[in-house]
Amino acid sequence: MRNLLLTPKNAMRLTTQLAEMRGAAMKLGQILSMDTGDLLPQELADILATLRNAGYAMPDAQLQEVLADGLGPNFEKKLKGFESRPFAAASIGQVHRLSTRDGRAAVLKVQYPGVRESIDSDVDNLASLLRVSGLLPKHMDMSPLLAEAKSQLHEEADYEQEARYLNAFVRALATTSGFAATSDPLSSSSRILGMTFVPGQPIEDVAHADASSVIASRPFYSSCSWLSSFNCV
Template sequence: MSRLRDGAYAMPPKQLKQVLNEQLPDGWARLFRTFDVNPIAAASIGQVHRVHLKDGRDLALKIQYPGVANSIGSDVANVGVLIKMSGLLPDGFELAPYLEAARQQLHDETDYIQEAGQVFRFGQLLKDEPQFAVPAVHTDWSNSKILAMDYMAGGAIEDVAAEPQAIRNQVITDLISLALSELFEFGVMQTDPNFANYLYAPQTRKIVLLDFGAVLKIDPRTADKYRRLICAGLQSDTDDLMIAAQDMGVIDATTGGAHRARIVQMIQQVFNMIRDGGAIDFADQTLSKQLQAEGLALYKDGFLPPVLPVEILLIQRKFAGLFLLGARLGARVDVEDILRAHSGIIR
C-alpha cells in the first residue's frame, strides 16, 4: 500500500498547467517564486504540489484531477460489479447501501470548499493540543477544485516504527484519544484512517493531520450507543452487550440465536483483551486471527449480516485503521485507561 501511495498516477505537466489555468486567476504563475511540478503526494482524487509564493508563503496545493467528480458514479458501479462477480458475498447480502455510501462520500471528498471548512474546524478544536498540528487554509488560493494549505514538514507515519518504544506507544495513544474525542466530545470524526493522512515530525514530536475530506457528523445518539457498548464490554455484562450490539445494528431481529451468541462472544473477546491485558501489544495478532476464524465460521454457517448503519460503518473503519497502524508501529498501549477517560466510565 505504501508503494501504491508513493507511485500513484500523476498528471503530466501539460495537463497540470491546463487545470491551473482553468482554476486560478489570470497571471497566477507570476505570483509563484517556485512551483514543483512533481507532486509530493498523489491519490485517487487529486495530487499535492509544494509551491513558494513571492509573498513568502510556503504552501501545499491539493489539485483535483479533471473530471474525477463526474466519473465517481460509474467507478463505484464497476466496483460493485466486480465484488458481485467475485462470489465472496453471501447470498442475499445487500451491497447497494454500501455502494451508495461510498459514492456519496467520494462526492463529498471532491468538494474542497467543504474540506477547507473542516480543516479550519479541526484546527480550532485542536489548537490547544500540542501533540497535533493542523495546516492553515489559504482561502485566496482555494476553491472547489484546489485546496491551498500550509506546507507541513514530516515523515510518513509508518516511519515511527523506527522510533523508540515510548514514542511509538505515545503516537498510538494520541491517535486513539483523538478518535474518542471526536466520537464523544467533538461530534465530528475524520473517518479515513489511510496512513497517508498522517505525518510525524520527529523534531517536534507532533502528529500532522493532513486530510479532512471524509469528516462525519456524529449523531449524539450514536455516541451514546458506543458508550453503552463500552460500559457493557468492560463490565462483562453479556445481556447489556447483546442489547448494545442490537442498538448499533450489528445484529437484528433476523439474526439467529446461535449467531447472536457467537457475535456477542466475539465482541466480548475484544473487551476481555482490553480489560485484562494491561497494555495491549498491537503487534500480537493472536486475537485478530481468532476473530477472523470466528467470522469465517459464521459465514460458513450461513450468517447474513444486517445492513450496518453507514455512521457505524465509518466509525468502525476509523478504529480498525488505528488498530492496523498500531500493529504496523508495534505499539503497546493501555486501551482500557483511554476508553474510560474519554467515555466517562469509572472503574
Template sequence: MANKPSTTGLAVPSKRLSRLWHMGRATTDFASGIGLRGMIELARSREGDGQRISLSPQATQRLTNRLARMRGAVMKMGQLMSMDGSDVFTPEAAEIMATLRDRAEPMPLSQLNRVLTAEWGKDWNKQFKRFEFQPIAAASIGQVHRAETRDGRRLALKVQFPGVRESIDSDIANLGFLSRNFGMMPEGFDPAPMLEEARLQLHEEADYEAEAASLRAYRALIGDDPDFLVPAVHPDLSTSRILAMDFAEGVSVERLSASDFSRGERNRVASLLSRLMIRELFEFALVQTDPNFGNFLYDADSRRIVLLDFGATRAVSPDLIEGYRALARATLANDQAGMRQGAVALGYIGDDVPAEQAARLIDLISLSGEVITSEGPYDFGSSTLFERVFARGRDMFQDKQFSHMPEPATMFLQRKFAGIFMLCRRLRAEVDLRAMLEPYLLDASAHSGVD
C-alpha cells in the same frame, strides 16, 4: 518554474463504460494472479491456518497499475485493500500493493496546466516564486505540489485530477453492478445503502472547499496541542479543486517501523494516534475517517505528528456515539446481552436475526474487542488478531451469516478503527487502549465537548 516531472502520466478514464472495462480487467488480473487452485484453496481454508493470498509480483503489478491509472473511487477501494497488505498478501505482492497508499499516476503536465489555468487564470504562475511540477504525492483523488509564493509562503497544493469528481457516480454504479452479478456479497445482503453512503462520502472528499472547512474545524479542536500539528488553509489560493495549505515537514509514520526509531518512540506515536481516535469519537464528535498511513507525518525534530487530508471528515451523531459507548461497556464487562443491544443500536445485528446467527456475530465482536479487554498495554507486534478476525469473518461469509446491512455511517468509523489498529501493528507497538477508553465510558457527559 522548475522540476518538471520525468513522466507525462496517463489521463484518467472518465466514461462509465471505459471505467467498467478497466475495473473488469483489474478483477481479471487479480483472479489470474491467484490462479484457480489458489482461489479454491483460499475458499477452503479455515480459521487459524495462516492462509495468505499468493499473488505473483507480476500480476500484482498489473493490478496496481490499473487501479493507479483509474484513480477515484476504484483506487480508494484498492487503498483500503492495501492498508496492511502484509497480513493478506505475500511480502512481494504487499510491497507493490503498498504503492497505492502513497502514489497514483500523476496527471500529464498538459492536464495539470489546464486545471491550474481553469482555477487560477492564465497568469497563475505569476503568483509563485517557485512551483514544483513534479508532485510530491499523488493518491486517489488528487496530487500534491510544493510551491512558494511571491510573498514567501511555503505551501502544499493539492490539485484534483480532472474527471475524478465526474466519475464517482459511475464507479459506484459499476461496483454495484459487479457486487450484484458476480457473487461479491452474501445472499440477502443488499449493498445499495452502503454504496450510496460511499458515493456521498466520495463526493464530499472531492469538494475541496468542504475539506478546507473541515480542516479549519479540526485545527480549532486540536488547538495548541504540543503533540499534533494541523496545517492552516490559505483561502486566497484555494478553490473547489485546489486546496492550498501550509507545507509541513515530516515522513510517513509507518517509516517509524525502521530500526532508526526506538520502541519507546514507536509506542509513543501509536499511543498518541490511538488516543486521538478515541477523542475524535467521544469528545470531538468529528472523525477524520481516512487512516491512510500517508495522512500522518512524523517530524522527528519537533516530535510532533502532522495530520493531513480532511476530505473524509465526518460529524458523528449523539445516537451513534452512545451506541459505541454502550457496546464498549458491554464488551469490557463480557455482557453478552448488552453487547447484542449495542450491536443492534449500531445496526450490526437486526432485531429479527435468529439467535444462533446473533450469537456468532456477538462472538466475532467479542473477538475483535480483544484490544480493549486485555489488561495493560496490548502488544500489537505479536498479535494474530487480524488473521483470526479475517478467518472468522470469511467462515461466516461462506456460511451466509451476514444478512443485515449495518448503519452505513459506521462503515467509515470502522475504517478508522481498523486503520489505527493496522498502524499500531505496523509499528509493532504496545498501547494501553483500555486505560485510554475507560474514562469515556464512566460518565457520558464527562468528555462530551472541548473546553
C-alpha cells in the same frame, strides 16, 4: 477465477491499472490494500499498498488548465516558486509543493479532472469486477457498502468543504500542544486545496511501538474533544 486474479503478477497489473484510472477506482484499490487478511492474502495487500503513495500524474497541459480554472490565469506569478511535478498522490488528486511570496512552504492538492462526475460509475464498475472475479462471496449484499463508499467519495471530492473543516481544526488546535496544524494560506476552489507544508511519514512506517501508540492515540482523544466542544470531527 479468484486464484488466477490473486497471483502477485496479476495483482501488480491490477494495481497499475487502478493507478492509471485514478479517482474512485484508485481509492477503492487503496481501501483493499488495508485489508488485514480477511479478504486478500497479505502479500497481495502489500502490492496494492503501493497505491497509497503513488499515482499517475496528469499531463502538464491538463494541470495548467485545472490550476488556471481554479486559481486564475498566471497564478504562478503570485508565488515565489511552484513545482509542476507532483511529490505525492492524494487519492483522488495529486500534491504539488510551492513557496509563497513571503517564503512559506506550502502545497496544492489538485483534484483529477472528472473525478467527481465519475464516482458513482467507477464504484459500480469495480464492484462488478469484484463480483465476477470471485473476490466477494456470491450472496454478499454490497448495496449498503457501495452507497456508503459513494457518499464518502463525494464528500472527499468537495475540497471547499475540506477547507472549511481544515480551518475549523486549525482554530480548535490553536492552544493544543503536540500537533502541527496546517492552515489554508491560499485561495481554494472546489477542485484545489492550498495548505501549509508539514513534513511527515506514513504511519505504517513508524516502527517504534511507543511512537506508534502516541501517534494513534492523539487523534482519538482529540476527536472526542472536538466532537464535544466544537461539534465537528
